[in-house]
Amino acid sequence: MAGKEQLTIRLSEVDNVVVARADILPETEISNEAVTTAAHIPAGHKVATRPIAKDEAIRKYNQIIAFATRDIAAGEHVHTDNAEFRSFARDYAFCEDMRPTQYFTGDAVANFQGFVRPNGSVGTRNYIGILTSVNCSATVARYIAESFPKDELANYPNIDGVVSFVHSTGCGMANSGEGYANLQRVLWGFAQHPNFAGILMVGLGCEVNQIDFLLDAYNITPGPTFQTMTIQDTGGTRKTVARGVDMIREMLPAANAYSRQTVSASHLTLALQCGGSDAYSGITANPSLGAAADLLVRHGGTAILSETPEIYGAEHLLTRRAVNEAVGQKLVDRIEWWEEYTRINSGSMDNNPSPGNKKGGLTTILEKSLGAAAKGGTTNLTDVYKYAEPVREKGFVFMDSPGYDPCSITGQVASGANVVCFTTGRGSVYGCKPSPSLKLATNTAMYRRMDEDMDINCGQVTDGDATIAEMGEQIFNRILEVASGSQTKSESLGFGDDEFIPWQIGAVM
Amino acid sequence: MAGKEQLTIRLSEVDNVVVARADILPETEISNEAVTTAAHIPAGHKVATRPIAKDEAIRKYNQIIAFATRDIAAGEHVHTDNAEFRSFARDYAFCEDMRPTQYFTGDAVANFQGFVRPNGSVGTRNYIGILTSVNCSATVARYIAESFPKDELANYPNIDGVVSFVHSTGCGMANSGEGYANLQRVLWGFAQHPNFAGILMVGLGCEVNQIDFLLDAYNITPGPTFQTMTIQDTGGTRKTVARGVDMIREMLPAANAYSRQTVSASHLTLALQCGGSDAYSGITANPSLGAAADLLVRHGGTAILSETPEIYGAEHLLTRRAVNEAVGQKLVDRIEWWEEYTRINSGSMDNNPSPGNKKGGLTTILEKSLGAAAKGGTTNLTDVYKYAEPVREKGFVFMDSPGYDPCSITGQVASGANVVCFTTGRGSVYGCKPSPSLKLATNTAMYRRMDEDMDINCGQVTDGDATIAEMGEQIFNRILEVASGSQTKSESLGFGDDEFIPWQIGAVM
Ligand SMILES: [Ca+2]
Ligand SMILES: [Ca+2]
Ligand SMILES: [Ca+2]
Ligand SMILES: [Ca+2]
């Protein structure tokens, strides 16, 4: 365990800089690094731990974040006046950093208590879901779900709830193209998610996003635990609610027949997310979550990194971890798609560190994006997926999405995530259904102020109470408990009924 | 009143075509038009009522919808083989069709019972609203509203309810530009809407759409009935819900002090909307609603036409009704904006009648868009507004929006609409808060099938039970009753908690 007396945080053994835990005065001895500061090092900023020659790479997170623009002595403040971004970085060097994964085997593989579905997939929760094809069926879906409050389900103790997923789109949109494909993938991803024992899809009838098109696209035949209906065919609000309530009542015995059984952690698919980031996100919670992701991968599970705009500029470090060139190229293709998407929308991906970022100690866009990418740990990138596309590969994967939390997580859950870890510095109160979401605070002050919403305090790293590896183990163990049924803070508070946000692309017509 | 025996519908005295009420066989005498059909006229299709010379204009709704491509005899089927679109139509001819409005005066002006606010605006309902800056505060806002069920408000009989407005955006977006401006206008439009006696705005704290920016932009100072807070400042979910409940509890006495009083119909602002349209929309419900809009304008009130993609191709007929060139030019500017918006999003505005439209009897894009524009009646176009911009002019105005119902109506209500009329052929179950929404069925079959959701049956026109002028009066009288407190079907069913959809423009980041 890192001692409380330590003034700095070392993110990797091979780094030539460390990060100030708090403001450090000039001429201060940093005993564990055997250097003395040559200048004031503000909290979150970097100090050199050995001499760095002009043009030598500056390493943080065991990654190149910049190059020295002059010789830098041990103890110097490393920032924009002696370090800079260089374009070497854009060499994708596919697979160059691929390493064999040190899998746990036999009895060493972790277990959890999950719901095993007929197709072999494993749920961490046991909900009945009501999906909507369009906003026009939102209220009806909500009313059906509201007909099954806790006391109505008292005889079905294995069911976690009946939950509706309402959204703001499904009509007034093109009936083809990327926006339409996103919505279809999200709906179908939820429909087949292992955290559901049964699904009812409710449409209006005349919407662009026809339920029948979805059934056709995925070759689905409705059955006792997968029902569909439209309001127009059923004859209006009241009749549709009544019929939907009947349909779900008939699903309850089959849903309740599922019970938790011991399964390997390889059945966990973890959504990695950050939101409301601060200067500590990339130092405490994100690398700690990365350490947990590494553990999960070594236990045979899957971790999904996303939020493409937030890894922009560091994508070449992911392509180097790709298991083959095709996987690396998929990531490059998504990056190029985003450059075009933002360009036609009068935006830009080129968010070089802002003045606020620089004040917080971030020297280059690489360093900034590395802080976000640190959630992805260090194992090989086994595949790259479009938004809400089903994740089929085990290991560390990437799913394309915006950085916007509820929209990104909606895609990750549709891709198959059955547990979510969300790091936050400013303090998000996000919660998800049907997948439990753990919130990881980046700093102790916010953790204490919002302790009713935060699950884990990664501020322990800067407080000197835990190393990143130790935090990674804490997080991984908590993931296993939560996957086995232990409630997250956001579940206890009841979140997840208003956070379903399929990624809208294209004109609203 | 039109006799039940009539086979056709005449949309204007000056038209040279009428529309078949149902399939008409060849050689059938249409007695009221004194013509005999020369061919089979399918339901919804047009028949010539007098000879039309080659190149002469074909008129429906007292508008040019096409030109004859050859001489057409009385009784002939008028469709794509003898009529065509000609580009004359693109002559905007600003103000050419402007006519003096026949205002009602003195005792003839209709009244209703409304809630008069301190600034002189008049509400048709008396809600307390909880607005959210971002999806991240949606669940907290919902919980605050759910703390005030009907029995909690039993001592406050003049309050219609406490309602939260949750949405899917507010972060992961640009902090300037059209999407951001739309969201700010919607939030501020709702915040100052006369149907609210009090407003609480809830944010997370770190979102792009900062509450403080909104307050700055509109120069607002919070007070007892306009409160704001963020979850991060307040310290998390539970504390924010508790504080929000306290804030609203303190607003209840002041909100309940409002009671209905007699005011002129000039204080009504009517949102005109159609959705789930069918072949009868442009023949029954839309022109009937247009007749009601004309009445409202003649009583000094305001009617807002919207859904820009659905008037496309007929915009020159609105510019001709413009009160001045500047107003006409504003509409042209919005049309050009839409051409660019759809172009960069790989779409097109050029929805010439589709095969389905043509089968239904629509010959040209003009005729199609005229059916939608018929909701706007015949009075002068007094102004044109951007989405959710406050409507300041009385009379018939246009507010730019998509056709997508909940998104368009969200903008119309933000612009000031305190009552909504929504025509539907296929059968929408839409409902709104805070403004009551009447649903007008275009055909009797759907009205009967969905009678628990439909307020008015405009199928009476095709059934021969009412003329369009008579339907317009029915609608207008029902608007006055509803504005005075009578519940619409969608209000009785409780709609309006999931239909708040600000128009998102731009990349989700
Ligand atoms: Ca995020
Ligand atoms: Ca809830
Ligand atoms: Ca929503
Ligand atoms: Ca519409």
Ligand SMILES: [Ca+2]
């Ligand atoms: Ca409701």
